[in-house]
Amino acid sequence: MPGGRPVAAVTDVSFDLRPGECLALVGESGCGKSVLASALLGLLPGNARTRGAALIDTGEGPLDLLTADEATLARTVRGRRAGLIPQSPAAHLTPVRTVRSHLAETVRALRGTPRRELRAAAEAAAARAAFPADHLDRHPHQLSGGLAQRAATALALVADAPLLIADEPTTGLDRDLVDRTVGELRRHADEGHGLLVITHDLAAAERVADRVAVMYAGRVVELAAADAFFGHPGPRHPYAAGLLDALPERSFTPIPGLPPELDALPDGCAFAPRCDRATERCASLPALADGVACHHAREAADA
Numbered sequence: 001m002p003g004g005r006p007v008a009a010v011t012d013v014s015f016d017l018r019p020g021e022c023l024a025l026v027g028e029s030g031c032g033k034s035v036l037a038s039a040l041l042g043l044l045p046g047n048a049r050t051r052g053a054a055l056i057d058t059g060e061g062p063l064d065l066l067t068a069d070e071a072t073l074a075r076t077v078r079g080r081r082a083g084l085i086p087q088s089p090a091a092h093l094t095p096v097r098t099v100r101s102h103l104a105e106t107v108r109a110l111r112g113t114p115r116r117e118l119r120a121a122a123e124a125a126a127a128r129a130a131f132p133a134d135h136l137d138r139h140p141h142q143l144s145g146g147l148a149q150r151a152a153t154a155l156a157l158v159a160d161a162p163l164l165i166a167d168e169p170t171t172g173l174d175r176d177l178v179d180r181t182v183g184e185l186r187r188h189a190d191e192g193h194g195l196l197v198i199t200h201d202l203a204a205a206e207r208v209a210d211r212v213a214v215m216y217a218g219r220v221v222e223l224a225a226a227d228a229f230f231g232h233p234g235p236r237h238p239y240a241a242g243l244l245d246a247l248p249e250r251s252f253t254p255i256p257g258l259p260p261e262l263d264a265l266p267d268g269c270a271f272a273p274r275c276d277r278a279t280e281r282c283a284s285l286p287a288l289a290d291g292v293a294c295h296h297a298r299e300a301a302d303a
């Protein structure tokens with residue numbers, strides 16, 4: 001930050017993700033979801049500091065993504081072990097190149113496809129993400145939001161990486177496209193891939209996820225099985241309960257107030273100023289224990 005003040009964009013996050021499993025990471029704008037995704041791919045800005053570990057299975061043992069050097073990340077991880085469908089895909093594509101050229105380069109780099117087979121391989125990669133062949137010669141600015149999303153998905157799927165991170169894959173899409181995207185992501189997990197879906201679309205999270213991690217002000221405040229979270233007995237953290245209650249199909253009641261600025265967090269629970277369960281105990285920071293970080297969490301369901 002200006003003046004050299006640090007800001008803790010993501011703190012104390014801990015989860016695992018297995019092949020064939022989808023974890024939805026949900027939370028309001030600015031809570032740290034995209035920073036977390038960037039950290040997992042070694043794409044943080046140069047002045048960022050990380051601590052802890054993020055282990056990925058490389059096929060030859062675990063690799064710590066937070067300490068791996070750039071050459072290792074570039075040669076063995078990005079695209080190959082972990083694919084990313086970025087938030088705002090159009091902004092991540094090179095503006096002066098066509099979708100075909102993006103796909104051909106990616107196929108060549110990740111699969112070593114010989115030049116004479118590139119055209120067919122690029123077309124097959126596009127088809128996998130339902131990107132229309134007659135739009136392959138368009139530039140990013142000539143694509144609708146939905147088609148830019150498909151182009152980014154096609155690129156992320158080229159090397160069939162065991163982990164796919166999708167950052168806001170349904171934002172800005174119309175209803176049919178949301179349904180299709182959710183279906184495709186779920187199929188991708190069912191085929192045995194690990195899937196981290198970052199979204200503030202809770203309806204999409206409910207349909208795609210096996211587990212849900214709720215972030216608030218840079219921390220995971222609840223980590224739960226999706227059926228318990230969205231169904232019975234429901235969320236345990238008051239913030240998570242508030243998020244669900246804000247949905248139009250539920251009680252359509254917004255959480256009062258706004259999330260705090262990350263560079264001015266209170267010492268204790270960051271949600272306390274907005275929380276109707278807050279007491280003096282909330283002046284100390286609640287650790288994530290048994291899936292929830294709250295002094296007044298609802299009881300877990302009976303096992």
Ligand SMILES: Nc1ncnc2c1ncn2[C@@H]1O[C@H](COP(=O)(O)OP(=O)(O)OP(=O)(O)O)[C@@H](O)[C@H]1O
Pocket residue numbers: 001007009027028029030031032033034035036045087200262
């Ligand atoms: N390079 C940086 N320098 C300072 N602050 C940063 C930097 N990168 C991110 N932040 C801060 O970290 C916070 C988390 O940002 P992030 O993009 O991860 O949010 P998000 O949960 O993905 O939100 P959205 O839903 O809007 O995409 C933001 O408040 C942002 O201001």
Ligand code: NI
Pocket residue numbers: 033034035087167
């Ligand atoms: Ni984001």
